[in-house]
Amino acid sequence: MISYLTLKSRERSELIDITARVEELISAAGMRSGCCDVFVLHTTAGITVNEGADPAVKRDIASCLDRLVPNNAHYFTHSEGNAAAHVKASLIGPSQRLLVDRGKLLLGTWQALYFCEFDGPRERRVAIRICADG
Amino acid sequence: MISYLTLKSRERSELIDITARVEELISAAGMRSGCCDVFVLHTTAGITVNEGADPAVKRDIASCLDRLVPNNAHYFTHSEGNAAAHVKASLIGPSQRLLVDRGKLLLGTWQALYFCEFDGPRERRVAIRICADG
Amino acid sequence: MISYLTLKSRERSELIDITARVEELISAAGMRSGCCDVFVLHTTAGITVNEGADPAVKRDIASCLDRLVPNNAHYFTHSEGNAAAHVKASLIGPSQRLLVDRGKLLLGTWQALYFCEFDGPRERRVAIRICADG
Numbered sequence: 001m002i003s004y005l006t007l008k009s010r011e012r013s014e015l016i017d018i019t020a021r022v023e024e025l026i027s028a029a030g031m032r033s034g035c036c037d038v039f040v041l042h043t044t045a046g047i048t049v050n051e052g053a054d055p056a057v058k059r060d061i062a063s064c065l066d067r068l069v070p071n072n073a074h075y076f077t078h079s080e081g082n083a084a085a086h087v088k089a090s091l092i093g094p095s096q097r098l099l100v101d102r103g104k105l106l107l108g109t110w111q112a113l114y115f116c117e118f119d120g121p122r123e124r125r126v127a128i129r130i131c132a133d134g
Numbered sequence: 135m136i137s138y139l140t141l142k143s144r145e146r147s148e149l150i151d152i153t154a155r156v157e158e159l160i161s162a163a164g165m166r167s168g169c170c171d172v173f174v175l176h177t178t179a180g181i182t183v184n185e186g187a188d189p190a191v192k193r194d195i196a197s198c199l200d201r202l203v204p205n206n207a208h209y210f211t212h213s214e215g216n217a218a219a220h221v222k223a224s225l226i227g228p229s230q231r232l233l234v235d236r237g238k239l240l241l242g243t244w245q246a247l248y249f250c251e252f253d254g255p256r257e258r259r260v261a262i263r264i265c266a267d268g
Numbered sequence: 269m270i271s272y273l274t275l276k277s278r279e280r281s282e283l284i285d286i287t288a289r290v291e292e293l294i295s296a297a298g299m300r301s302g303c304c305d306v307f308v309l310h311t312t313a314g315i316t317v318n319e320g321a322d323p324a325v326k327r328d329i330a331s332c333l334d335r336l337v338p339n340n341a342h343y344f345t346h347s348e349g350n351a352a353a354h355v356k357a358s359l360i361g362p363s364q365r366l367l368v369d370r371g372k373l374l375l376g377t378w379q380a381l382y383f384c385e386f387d388g389p390r391e392r393r394v395a396i397r398i399c400a401d402g
Contacts, residue, residue: 002167039231039233061354064352067341080188086184086194087198090182092359097365136374171367173365174376177325207335213322221329224329263367
């Protein structure tokens with residue numbers, strides 16, 4: 001079963017916690033165990049898992065990526081001016097595969113699921129496929 | 135069902151669009167919906183998803199990785215001289231999980247599936263597993 | 269079926285080969301073909317696939333990441349002092365999806381599965397889900 005989430009980013013580079021929205025889909029489907037694939041339908045955004053408790057962590061990830069891959073680096077040739085966002089998207093990756101156990105995402109104590117915006121602000125779409133065991 | 139693609143890279147660092155070849159496998163299997171795992175069987179190559187329209191994007195990704203991880207950086211110790219290619223392989227990752235909907239890969243408008251060569255030119259192999267729903 | 273591995277890291281940054289331990293789980297389950305998801309339950313560690321033969325490769329990956337994302341870079345704001353480890357975790361990613369064929373992980377000749385410690389030494393947990401075909 002494939003569902004879609006629509007998101008609005010507000011910054012150029014930003015991590016947005018989507019854990020609760022994905023767990024709502026799992027809960028609405030009545031799924032107890034299985035797996036869940038989260039896939040971004042864009043080429044300047046990604047999906048990651050990282051700390052959900054201290055918001056400094058998501059800011060530090062975005063700002064470290066900004067330093068590793070500077071906007072408008074002199075060697076970029078893509079004419080739209082967002083080559084850096086494309087590179088970041090491939091460094092983070094377009095998808096995550098998560099496990100579902102007892103009706104919830106199987107995550108460590110501090111883990112949260114993040115949509116990573118690298119070329120916002122924009123409206124974005126994420127595809128979610130859940131697949132129950134048995 | 136596991137199939138294999140054989141690819142020939144022509145450059146040291148190069149992204150090769152394999153979307154059409156993977157969709158041929160899906161189509162040949164008569165698969166309508168499900169998922170598709172694409173896995174590189176090498177340690178100096180990866181798989182990513184990024185823009186397929188403007189070829190400048192794939193060049194920019196390869197050249198940004200070349201700058202982040204320079205060939206023959208003084209601190210590398212691997213004696214084969216291709217340590218940079220191994221690091222890039224782990225930054226991009228060896229595999230992607232894709233969704234299949236209505237007989238095609240579920241991709242955003244600009245997305246394409248890329249094999250990423252980091253130590254070419256060579257002949258390479260990619261394993262593809264498709265798994266139909268129901 | 270979800271199983272858990274417990275690991276002890278001994279260094280701050282370290283790649284630990286877990287191929288044999290995951291293959292023991294596959295073998296114990298009597299599984300011949302299917303897939304295997306490996307997911308880290310922490311936010312300062314990751315999972316990758318890279319060369320298992322020359323130990324210089326895993327050291328080079330860890331030391332290149334140390335250079336790309338320096339500990340205590342001046343712009344980090346996370347108060348626990350391990351922001352670099354969080355960034356590395358997202359660059360490498362928290363999980364890998366592997367294929368199983370003839371009772372073993374489908375890996376290229378030189379590939380091994382690695383747990384990547386970025387904030388050790390610690391005790392860590394990894395979730396493994398195996399899913400047989402048919």
